């Protein structure tokens with residue numbers, strides 16, 4: 436009896452102590468205060484390392500490497516991550532790198548992905564293409580290194596494990612798929628994955644939407660059993676283009692510069708970049724050993740419309756009296772598209788707005804044509820969110836239109852990306 440009573444008192448005291456501890460730890464005011472200070476610290480530390488991140492971007496910009504050649508880039512990233520004290524893996528695929536940062540508190544496993552390769556630049560006086568960071572992957576790497584550095588500085592308060600995936604060969608759409616096929620997700624096991632792309636949006640803006648962020652890009656290939664006369668092939672090309680294309684009335688979703696338009700661009704609920712099928716104006720027409728072949732790219736916003744395309748084209752060919760000459764219709768290229776997990780998108784939105792204000796992230800209402808990112812392959816394995824990071828500064832004449840010859844970035848976007856995404860990673864790792 437005595438022992439039991441003594442034990443009971445002890446248990447009671449322990450329970451009380453535990454309760455007090457739990458109450459203190461989870462007292463909303465104290466919790467909020469600690470959280471506010473943590474994210475203020477993330478911002479202050481980012482301001483401190485910002486000049487170095489700009490240097491880092493300039494170094495990568497000055498040393499661009501094409502897909503499959505990212506050797507110096509890998510060496511640079513590897514050194515940076517190792518100096519931060521991260522565990523670094525380079526044996527996944529190609530010149531890819533994975534940095535692993537373990538927080539000192541228990542939590543989830545969250546991955547951040549950055550792509551590494553530059554674009555080829557063809558000019559008349561060169562035999563082989565030169566490289567240029569015309570898509571902003573140098574900025575992506577600087578942001579990812581910044582997030583890694585900031586989270587490493589907060590290691591004692593950091594929960595879980597953060598993975599930093601530096602992916603080669605994005606421009607050829609091979610790197611992500613190859614990293615997965617070579618066992619990336621047997622080495623690391625992220626619960627969620629995040630990534631971003633710098634875009635022509637104004638600096639300061641981050642934009643996101645749930646589900647498909649881009650249109651589905653397909654290349655349709657029509658093969659005939661004989662050579663078609665040029666005028667017949669041209670006529671058919673025009674008929675298919677006309678019959679298949681779709682846009683909201685009076686809109687031109689193929690005019691990419693309109694993504695910034697306040698009324699019809701991505702940020703408007705009436706965006707013209709919703710519900711369309713855009714197609715190359717003309718098919719590429721050539722002969723193979725059997726006969727005429729016609730190929731064209733098309734961009735469709737809705738997954739449910741994709742299975743209807745080939746039957747519709749078949750019908751048009753038959754209506755044009757070419758049923759007997761048709762050999763086959765197929766998609767010669769059909770990549771997955773970036774597809775944001777709706778629940779995680781919602782949570783990321785809320786987290787960013789709670790910490791950085793209502794305007795820190797805006798909703799994207801459209802799907803961008805022509806572009807895509809092989810981040811889509813990661814999202815097939817791990818739920819994740821991919822953001823657009825504004826990189827333009829129109830007053831300074833810096834327009835971050837990807838792949839354009841005049842692609843220029845306001846480097847302030849590096850600071851904005853590091854702050855907001857480091858805060859997001861920090862919060863997501865806790866859950």
Ligand SMILES: [Zn+2]
Nearest residue numbers: 570571572632
């Ligand atoms: Zn890119």
